[in-house]
Amino acid sequence: MKKLIVANWKMNPKTIDEARKLVSSWEHRVSTVSGHVDVVVCAPFVYLPALSHYTQGVLIGAQNASWEELGALTGEVSALMLRQWNVKYVILGHSERRLYLGETDSMVNAKILACLKQKITPIVCLGEELTEQFHAVTKRLDVRQLEKIVYVYEPASAISTMKNSKPVSGEDSAKKIDQIRELLKHKIGRMPYNVRILYGGTVNKLNVHEYAKFPNIDGALVGAASLESENFWEIVKEFNRESIHRG
Numbered sequence: 001m002k003k004l005i006v007a008n009w010k011m012n013p014k015t016i017d018e019a020r021k022l023v024s025s026w027e028h029r030v031s032t033v034s035g036h037v038d039v040v041v042c043a044p045f046v047y048l049p050a051l052s053h054y055t056q057g058v059l060i061g062a063q064n065a066s067w068e069e070l071g072a073l074t075g076e077v078s079a080l081m082l083r084q085w086n087v088k089y090v091i092l093g094h095s096e097r098r099l100y101l102g103e104t105d106s107m108v109n110a111k112i113l114a115c116l117k118q119k120i121t122p123i124v125c126l127g128e129e130l131t132e133q134f135h136a137v138t139k140r141l142d143v144r145q146l147e148k149i150v151y152v153y154e155p156a157s158a159i160s161t162m163k164n165s166k167p168v169s170g171e172d173s174a175k176k177i178d179q180i181r182e183l184l185k186h187k188i189g190r191m192p193y194n195v196r197i198l199y200g201g202t203v204n205k206l207n208v209h210e211y212a213k214f215p216n217i218d219g220a221l222v223g224a225a226s227l228e229s230e231n232f233w234e235i236v237k238e239f240n241r242e243s244i245h246r247g
């Protein structure tokens with residue numbers, strides 16, 4: 001199974017030009033790792049039209065999607081709309097949205113269903129309350145749907161921009177990822193080998209080895225470091241290197 005490195009740009013960068021430059025800086029290099037690693041950039045909505053032609057190398061994602069397709073929901077954007085901009089992935093249930101915007105598990109659950117309906121892969125974040133959140137956000141999902149999701153273990157306290165943040169160690173994140181795999185196994189009734197489960201929280205070029213060396217960590221969700229071209233690329237390269245090394 002290929003590794004997956006996801007850039008979560010959050011409400012950055014400042015201009016479309018900067019967004020284009022960042023993606024372009026990776027685009028030509030993605031082919032050198034494409035046998036082992038997929039690279040997704042989750043950009044702010046307004047940058048998606050400018051980035052939507054990167055269909056071969058860098059895959060494009062969004063950071064939210066409504067649970068409805070159309071209708072009276074001021075300020076929201078639906079998965080149906082995102083699909084038209086070549087969006088293949090959407091981050092859902094990020095702890096910043098839970099913390100600052102009141103997003104609940106049942107909203108995340110409905111958003112997952114809306115994305116799957118449009119054939120967009122949800123990248124679902126699970127934090128400190130891993131087990132409870134897992135059960136709540138996967139309600140009403142069948143086996144096929146459960147296997148189409150990318151899961152991320154990302155406690156809010158590990159996010160680089162949080163006050164007094166502290167990344168989870170490689171060893172502890174590998175354990176949590178196993179825990180998610182077990183939860184899935186229980187729900188699906190067999191080992192979910194083709195499901196990718198990532199770690200997120202202060203991953204950067206200096207500490208990436210700590211995570212990439214664990215074979216069960218299928219990739220990373222990267223915030224701050226994904227706004228620096230070289231920093232992000234080093235993360236991609238390290239997962240690629242480990243993946244080749246293991247064969």
Ligand code: PGA
Nearest residue numbers: 159160201202222223224
């Ligand atoms: P960080 O952000 O890499 O800056 O900690 C990760 C995230 O919030 O997804």
